[in-house]
Amino acid sequence: MTDTVTPGLAAAGTAAAAATTPGAATPGAAPSGATAASARPVAVTTKKDWTSDQEVRWCPGCGDYSILTAVQMLMPELGVRREDTVFVSGIGCSSRFPYYMSTYGMHSIHGRAPAIATGLAVSRPELDIWVITGDGDALSIGGNHLLHALRRNVNLTILLFNNQIYGLTKGQYSPTSEPGKVTKSTPFGSLDHPYNPVSLALGAEATFVARTHDMDRKHMMETFRRAHAHRGASLVEIYQNCNVFNDGAFDAILTKDARPQMLIPLQDGEPIRFGPEGERGVVIEDGTARVVEVAEVGVDALAVHDEHREDPSLAFMLSRLAAGPYTPTPIGVFRDVERADYASLVNGQVEAAMVEKGPGDLASLLASGSTWTVD
Numbered sequence: 423m424t425d426t427v428t429p430g431l432a433a434a435g436t437a438a439a440a441a442t443t444p445g446a447a448t449p450g451a452a453p454s455g456a457t458a459a460s461a462r463p464v465a466v467t468t469k470k471d472w473t474s475d476q477e478v479r480w481c482p483g484c485g486d487y488s489i490l491t492a493v494q495m496l497m498p499e500l501g502v503r504r505e506d507t508v509f510v511s512g513i514g515c516s517s518r519f520p521y522y523m524s525t526y527g528m529h530s531i532h533g534r535a536p537a538i539a540t541g542l543a544v545s546r547p548e549l550d551i552w553v554i555t556g557d558g559d560a561l562s563i564g565g566n567h568l569l570h571a572l573r574r575n576v577n578l579t580i581l582l583f584n585n586q587i588y589g590l591t592k593g594q595y596s597p598t599s600e601p602g603k604v605t606k607s608t609p610f611g612s613l614d615h616p617y618n619p620v621s622l623a624l625g626a627e628a629t630f631v632a633r634t635h636d637m638d639r640k641h642m643m644e645t646f647r648r649a650h651a652h653r654g655a656s657l658v659e660i661y662q663n664c665n666v667f668n669d670g671a672f673d674a675i676l677t678k679d680a681r682p683q684m685l686i687p688l689q690d691g692e693p694i695r696f697g698p699e700g701e702r703g704v705v706i707e708d709g710t711a712r713v714v715e716v717a718e719v720g721v722d723a724l725a726v727h728d729e730h731r732e733d734p735s736l737a738f739m740l741s742r743l744a745a746g747p748y749t750p751t752p753i754g755v756f757r758d759v760e761r762a763d764y765a766s767l768v769n770g771q772v773e774a775a776m777v778e779k780g781p782g783d784l785a786s787l788l789a790s791g792s793t794w795t796v797d
């Protein structure tokens with residue numbers, strides 16, 4: 423097969439993305455904007471079309487496999503083209519993800535996927551850009567980049583694989599590891615207070631924030647579908663089991679028996695309740711979310727979830743409900759609000775300046791103002 427080459431991008435999987443897709447872009451002729459992309463028909467695809475020919479090199483039993491399957495199964499349903507789709511990752515086990523997608527992609531620099539993806543989103547706003555990152559990649563070395571992508575509302579679908587450990591480098595503690603965690607880099611137990619990635623994203627006023635887990639493909643697919651549909655920065659935290667260096671990190675809430683008691687499904691417009699018979703619920707009191715027995719407080723006392731609420735405080739309170747994945751933990755969409763995305767603002771500003779001042783000339787700009795010659 424022949425790869426269709428889009429300037430500035432390398433195909434990640436060796437299977438051709440565009441060659442088999444009717445209406446694929448002509449080599450070298452990059453679409454000039456969203457209109458150019460949407461004018462072309464979208465071919466019907468299957469999971470196989472989105473799967474590259476690369477050998478998947480995760481440990482047997484790793485939770486990353488089920489996340490990959492969920493994404494590969496979802497892509498044909500999204501009505502998007504492989505040649506308009508890019509997966510950008512940082513470094514880590516999770517960040518090997520772009521190799522396995524038959525799309526464009528970049529396995530980039532540790533922690534820098536949000537920065538690289540921001541450049542791409544601004545220069546090629548018609549593309550569908552996914553960022554794949556781990557808890558170490560996103561929250562240690564890349565913490566700063568992640569926050570800025572979120573606050574700027576860059577149009578990215580960010581999947582944060584949280585296994586509460588550095589997997590690739592063989593088991594050091596991460597910013598989401600629990601206090602007291604004994605690892606090779608914390609032989610006497612971690613003293614660090616961990617991040618809650620959902621709280622962090624809400625604090626950065628991300629416009630879409632959700633949580634899912636690797637044991638439930640249907641829930642993952644629905645959550646990824648919602649994240650992808652959102653225009654702006656979407657952050658999905660995925661609880662992911664690293665069965666080699668942190669096995670069972672989420673067992674207290676994710677084993678089949680534990681789930682009904684421990685997962686609190688968030689449903690927009692619905693009272694927040696859970697348990698096999700819906701016998702438990704969540705109330706908000708004095709600015710704090712608390713788990714209660716419905717029989718004791720009555721249904722009317724329960725908090726009603728409102729993911730479109732402009733003020734992120736309610737979503738934040740819900741994110742603080744569980745100090746870690748050991749007590750009842752909300753999953754689903756915490757927040758989904760509209761705000762102009764960064765590329766629209768940047769490109770709108772450039773267009774407005776061009777209307778006023780003309781197209782401009784980079785060479786004369788560089789030679790303007792105070793210039794000097796170094797002998």
Ligand SMILES: Cc1ncc(C[n+]2csc(CCOP(=O)(O)OP(=O)(O)O)c2C)c(N)n1
Pocket residue numbers: 513514515516517532555556557558559560563583585587588589590591596
């Ligand atoms: C600049 C730089 N610093 C450190 C590393 C070493 N390193 C590679 S991956 C990684 C952490 C990965 O952890 P995480 O993002 O949680 O991914 P996982 O392997 O758990 O999926 C580190 C510290 C590196 N590759 N580059």
Ligand code: SF4
Pocket residue numbers: 479480481483484485486515516585589590663664665666667
């Ligand atoms: S080290 Fe852990 S996260 Fe990495 S591939 Fe193996 S099981 Fe998965």
Ligand SMILES: [Mg+2]
Pocket residue numbers: 514556557558583584585586587588589596
């Ligand atoms: Mg990790």
